[in-house]
Amino acid sequence: MSMNEPLRPSAPPPQVGPPPQVGREKQTCLSGTGVTKLFGFGRTKTLAVDHVDFNFHEGEVISIVGESGSGKTTLAKMLLGLISVTEGDIYFQGQKRDISSSRKKQEYWKNIQAIFQDPFSSYNIFSKIDDVLLDCIRMRGGQRLPKEEKVKLMTEACSFVNLKFAELTNKYPFELSGGQMQRLMIARIFLLKPKILIADEPTSMIDACSRATILDYLMKLRDEVGMTLIFITHDIGLAYYVSDTVFIMEKGKFVESGSADAVILTPQQPYTKRLLNDVPKIYEEWDLSTV
Amino acid sequence: MGKVMLEVNDLTTKYITRYNEDVYAVDHVSLQVEEGKTLGIAGESGCGKSTLALSLMGYYFPPLYYTGGEIIIDGRSISGMKPDDVRRTILGTEIAYIPQAAMNALNPTRRVINFIEDVILAHDPTENKKFIYELARASFETLGLPPEVLQKYPVELSGGMKQRTVIAVSVILRPKVLIADEPSSALDVTSQKMVIKMLKNLMETGFIKSMIFITHELPLLYNVTDDIMVMYAGQIVERASAREAVFDPLHPYSKGLMGSIIVPESGLRDVKLTAIPGAPPNLKNPPAGCRFAERCKYVRAECRYTNVALYDAGPGRAYRCILSEKVLRDCYEHERAIAA
Amino acid sequence: MRHTFRQAFSSGKFVTGFVILMGLLLLVILYPLIFRAPPLQIIAQGTFFPPGIYVSAYDSINAPTTYTLNLDGAAAKRVAAKLKDEDRVAMKEWLVVAGVPEDQIDISDAQKLLTLWAENYDPAKQVKGMTLARQRYFQRVNNAIQGLLSTEGAIIAVRQPESGALQEAGAVKQTDYVNISEVPNVRILPLGTDNFGRDVFAQLVRAIGVSLLIGIVAGLIATGIGLVLGLLAGYVGGAVDDVINFITNIFLVIPSLVLLILISFSVGQESRGAFTVAVVIGVTSWVWTTRAVRAQVISLRNRDHVNLSKLSGHSLFRIIRGDILPYIMSYVFMALILQISAAILAEANLSILGLGPRTTDVPTLGLMMQWAMIYQAHILGKWWAYFPVLISITLITFSMNLMITGLDQVFNPQLRN
């Protein structure tokens, strides 16, 4: 094996790629115009998200890529309705989103779910992880199911993320490793089957192999329920692998967007080019001198 | 062969859970890191990487307990030392550890300089603050961090800067071995690159002698490390040079792992990533025989009861499988042929 | 919860504080069960009897049995106890005049002094320059000393009802002893009596109990109000936060002691029981807790586990109860202990100013201090009336602060890097 011509890491069986591109013609699911978020005031003012426009279609897989502090998480929290929007409008299923009362908010939250960036702070450390999963079953109206049925559901959800429920039951979150916590957060999604999923760095602590499994099942779930998937990630490889559309975010603005192939393989903006250049690679030299 | 900075023989540690069950998260692990070298550790999440890192420091607190093995840092055995002695004389000066997600766990009400004071005072309670400040300033300058950072609160720093600060704080006492547990997994590629550059710089300037680097990001691991160790369910399943581990893995689990690497290159979208269904065995009562047997494509009947040792395969190379190197390679070749 | 407790008890400081506090509590609970006398009863005629064991003299004389004990030095001790200081000084003066070197005379050693006296004193001796009156005085001193030295017993006489004449009824020899357990009336006053003639110790025990109770009631009220307002302000935010902030700011600019004094004063002496005082202290000291809880909740409400709970459609109440409260519980517990010890001090402050609970019901540590101050126990050197009170207050606050420090160390471990 020559050093210049290393083996591809795995043989490529071409039959299964990412699922066929669906949803292009489908109706708009979530969109926004001039969405802006301003934190603080006076000298500490931060423009975290700066007049972004977007249009996410039903069943589409979207990736938002950008460096630290570019406002990805802030945008996600606005989409989730967890923080207020300073300026601009968000439309949900074609209509202006109305989450003015807590009842309307709860109604909205029935459609949208999230995986948060930091698994360590996503758990209530005072409740066992069974509660997290049982809660999801309750949300789907399954609180009256017999116990065995619930356990079966939970076991199945865990198996999608390479976890064994029997091993986790009765544990507290701090008894899990970071990756296990993160995977359990993803397991929730398999129980909830939401219309929209916003996943903020969902696989940052998961090994490559489990990541492949999980992505596989997430894509199956998308096909099954027509879920719109919004990935927020630093992992450009992942963004390229899973998404239909990629948005590149810099300092609160979308600087480039388009189909994954167009953005990643033929980047137009210098910022995108720099990001791509900084990705550690295995077939090319990774140049450390550029930072 | 360089001087061995860190040598670990048969280290075994366990968690004792609230139900008094033993979870053997590090099971008879042996490793060596030479001066000037970086050892990478990869493996399924939950396989015990962080626990191994924690155990390597020789400082155990509940629910983690030491059950056996030896840790030798630069010729000096630290197993069997009293916890207090370890804290005073080993942590920070001989070996330092940057925990997973450390940058998110910084106390937001304290300034960076306070963290440095903590580290130094834990080692030598008599140092005065002025001296510490000067020392901190000097070492921040060497590491290319602006000294103003010392007076800042963690929230005032960007992610990349925070992580580099954490590293600078950890190496302030110039430890011989640095263990970095996923130091860049929460960072964007540019910040990640800066962090890596800093770590490499630490090695070059002699701030640290050797490093252990834990990450899930295989391309990164490949670029940063000299040797790679793959762990599965508390055990080492393969050890090889970085190049061999990535391009020519032997153990079926490593093979699967390396088959899931994604890099943003054309054609990737048509590649089917290797996924290994199933979950790793319960560490409470691991199965007899090979721990990967349950999920292995090439499993044989004897795998399930033979206790598989780490099989030596050439210099610096070992793997834990009952199949011979040749058989394994044939299997992989065969599979590739079918796929193509 | 159990884990939290185990954690708390792993701290040496916490345990020390806890043990001290439990010791005090045990005393407060057990003492009244054993000694049932009401603590505020006036038993002594006169003020500030010193600490000690009080034996009825009448009953001692009439004790059923007397025992004869021949003990060495008994006479000397008796004399020493009876020889007044002024007599000793006078003796020294005469001896010096009579030519005994001054440095050989030690007036604190009664035995030696008496020997010297016996050797040198001569009533007939004329001392130059000494007035007759003075000579007489020394003769009287000598007589008194001779009387002390007498080995005669004392005669007990009874008055004849008809004639009024005394008739001998018995004698008490110097070697007669009674067993204290056979004397029917003995009272131990470990800390003597106070200005009103009440048992200080019994009072102190009761006062500790009442003060702790005031502290707990006030602490619970303050922490309760503080917690509820802090949670609402911190979690709900918006207008609710503004209103609560406005109120706390008002309370903050008026020093709480001033407020306390004003309210206590307006409540009036008559309706001011211990409970009322506790309530008054409670409703004036929640501000600090509100602020602290609010700050904690604000840092928690943006944590992702709360966000997750919101997305799961949980109600406001459930999120506060399940996702916020457990995180601040250890903190609130510390605040509660702090409030209790602060309330005990506040009560002491109020009482010293004369604004404490009305004085007829129960003693409190503050009231005891006030009484001791009014009757100038500190000037008169009657330490037992105020010093033990000070010690008790210190011990309570000290033990509580120790507990807080211990808890703080357990709950907020510094990040080890």
Ligand SMILES: Nc1ncnc2c1ncn2[C@@H]1O[C@H](COP(=O)(O)OP(=O)(O)OP(=O)(O)O)[C@@H](O)[C@H]1O
């Ligand atoms: N609650 C807040 N108050 C003030 N500023 C904030 C707040 N949250 C975020 N910011 C600021 O907004 C900007 C965008 O932050 P955001 O967390 O959205 O970035 P991000 O793209 O998610 O970064 P990362 O990749 O590190 O997660 C940052 O400059 C951050 O400091």
Ligand SMILES: Nc1ncnc2c1ncn2[C@@H]1O[C@H](COP(=O)(O)OP(=O)(O)OP(=O)(O)O)[C@@H](O)[C@H]1O
């Ligand atoms: N406090 C604990 N009590 C019991 N078991 C624990 C505890 N902490 C971790 N474990 C278990 O030990 C095993 C190893 O955990 P560890 O954190 O070392 O994994 P890891 O390899 O670092 O994973 P990751 O890549 O997700 O960080 C896991 O199976 C975990 O469930």
Ligand SMILES: [Mg+2]
């Ligand atoms: Mg983010």
Ligand SMILES: [Mg+2]
């Ligand atoms: Mg880990």
